[in-house]
Amino acid sequence: MSDLQELYQSVILDHNRKPRNFGTLDGATGTAEGKNPLCGDQVEIAVQLDGDTVSRVMFTGHGCAISKASASLMTAAVQGKTRAEVDALFDKFHALVTGRADEADITREALGQLVVFSSVSRFPIRVKCASLAWHTLRAALENDAAGVPVSTE
Amino acid sequence: MSTTTTLAPQPVSLAPLAPRADFPLLAAQPSLHYLDSAATSQKPQAVLDAITGFYSTANANPHRGAYELSAKATDAYHDSRITIARFLGAADTDTLVFTRGTTESMNLVANAWGRTHVQEGDEIVITALEHHANFVPWQQLALAKGAHLRIAELTSDQRIDLDHLESLLTSRTRIVAITQVSNAVGSITPVAEVVRMVRAKSPAIIVLDGAQGAPHLPVEFDALGIDFYAFSGHKLLGPMGIGGVIGTRARWLECEPWQFGGDMIEWVNDHDSTWNTLPHKFEAGTPNAADAVGLAAAVRYLQQLDMTAVREHEVALLEAAHARLSALEGLHMYGPPASQRSGVISFSLADVHPHDLATILDQHGVCIRAGHHCAQPLMRRLGTNSTARASFYVYSDGSDVDALVHALTEAQRMFAHTPA
The missing domain is CATH 3.40.640.10 (Type I PLP-dependent aspartate aminotransferase-like (Major domain))
Structure with a gap:
């Protein structure tokens, strides 16, 4: 498979065409908007926390296939996780798309379906596309009115 | 995608106005199709x-x-x-x-x-x-x-x-x-x-x-x-x-x-x-x-080169590109006809976001710009966040148009693939 075919593999194209958890979220406890000023991409993330656990994440916005698929797969990946677990998963995802997964000893199992983004690291310009939704989710969790502020540590 | 078009299109025969050999970057990368001159032009050795x-x-x-x-x-x-x-x-x-x-x-x-x-x-x-x-x-x-x-x-x-x-x-x-x-x-x-x-x-x-x-x-x-x-x-x-x-x-x-x-x-x-x-x-x-x-x-x-010739060269490229791109299903071009337009073609392709296009075209050696082109008020009026843009200059030729069209077809094929 060429780099390009791997970047645009079927899972990513499928989530681009039929994004999961796309839409507004009634009863959201935190929301945030993310923008990539360089290209004009935009994503809004709405999150619903049940105690410290993410019970639901939805998103809307405009963007390329990579950013849309990333947001879509993220909404599924973080469901049922605590905020600390979401943070840890973002760190692993970020290591993956920046090509540092091996040196950080991150296994494919730890990433689950997110592993389809591994070839993003060979397209450094696209790292921002893949991580926009995650940065925005982190902001939405920090904006959560009912929750404890997320540690910056 | 249409399966009825089986005829391979004729290559666009249009020589560059300025020889690629005059531009060290282009001379060193013969297979590069630089279609982002509206962002910045390449530099001749004389400069x-x-x-x-x-x-x-x-x-x-x-x-x-x-x-x-x-x-x-x-x-x-x-x-x-x-x-x-x-x-x-x-x-x-x-x-x-x-x-x-x-x-x-x-x-x-x-x-x-x-x-x-x-x-x-x-x-x-x-x-x-x-x-x-x-x-x-x-x-x-x-x-x-x-x-x-x-x-x-x-x-x-x-x-x-x-x-x-x-x-x-x-x-x-x-x-x-x-x-x-x-x-x-x-x-x-x-x-x-x-x-x-x-x-x-x-x-x-x-x-x-x-x-x-x-x-x-x-x-x-x-x-x-x-x-x-x-x-x-x-x-x-x-x-x-x-x-x-x-x-x-x-x-x-x-x-x-x-x-x-x-x-x-x-x-x-x-x-x-x-x-x-x-x-x-x-x-x-x-x-x-x-x-x-x-x-x-x-x-x-x-x-x-003479600026009148520069303009004529761009109009010829624009017309050739316009004819070829019009034949692509799902491709929409913005802007007026060639007579009222400089060597810029801004477009969108159904189902393929401009950033994905730019990445795919890049892999085919074709450099285009994707984004809002520092013109967000215009993008709002177009009802979009970004377009893809190919732009020509004196060193551009028919092979650049051919490469652009070919790479766009490949992008369409890639995105048309239906996942299981």
Whole structure:
């Protein structure tokens, strides 16, 4: 498979065409908007926390296939996780798309379906596309009115 | 996707106007299809040689030393100003002030003329076509002065709606700042018509953004009847970091200095100063002499090609590209027909986002721009966040069009793949 075919593999194209958890979220406890000023991409993330656990994440916005698929797969990946677990998963995802997964000893199992983004690291310009939704989710969790502020540590 | 088209299209036979061999980057990468010249052009060897030549034989601080080398640097800088001003049709060559480029030129006019001439309640007219460089300086000047920013809207094919523009002009209009050629969709402004309208309806000065005009069209500043003309060197084969603004002498005399320091002063007393004459009054600090020399070499290169031929070459490429791209299913092109458009094709492809297109095309050796092209007000009016843009220049040829079309077809095929 060429780099390009791997970047645009079927899972990513499928989530681009039929994004999961796309839409507004009634009863959201935190929301945030993310923008990539360089290209004009935009994503809004709405999150619903049940105690410290993410019970639901939805998103809307405009963007390329990579950013849309990333947001879509993220909404599924973080469901049922605590905020600390979401943070840890973002760190692993970020290591993956920046090509540092091996040196950080991150296994494919730890990433689950997110592993389809591994070839993003060979397209450094696209790292921002893949991580926009995650940065925005982190902001939405920090904006959560009912929750404890997320540690910056 | 259609499966009925089985005939392979004929390659576009169009030779480049300038040989690729003249451009070291293109010569070194024969399979590269550089279609982002509206962002920045490639540089011919003659320009690189001129810059190296300045640093190896004439490098000293212009206007400073009382020694021969400094005089040589001063002459090189001065001669470059004459060459570039004449290329743009300004007989009074000291009315060309060097800047870092169009962005700095617009900020210069907004500060040097705008701050002293625009008052509360005055009006500034721009258009929805403008690059941020010819949008934000006026928006911010209006905010700072309590003036009203008026934005002329566009026709359905992204030309300036001249009727709407005319309706915005009043006795309170102080500045009309307008692009000569749209960077995002290529529309060419009918400048003579705009000038006639503005002069008939308002006392406004006319500032023309020539960033995309100077590289692609013959320009005669003295015949345009405008007040200021801003341009960038790097889009017309010159180096980055040099450009300028030409103004009429009458307007320059109304301007206050906007940056202070060396070179721009006549005399510095303890508690006040007096100013140098044109053009130095508006060129504070050590000038970018080497890049001015490089830009003069670029201008001579373009003069050899002839700007009328440059325009004809682009129209031929545009027409060929337009015909081929029109045949692609799901492809939508923005902007007016080739006769009213510079060498820019802005488009979208159904189901494939411009950023994904740019990545896929890049893998096929085709460089295009994807994004908002520093024209977010225009993108809002197009109802999108971004478009894909291919732009041509003197070294572009038929093979670039073929490569673009081929790579777009590949992108379509990739995205048409139905996952299990």
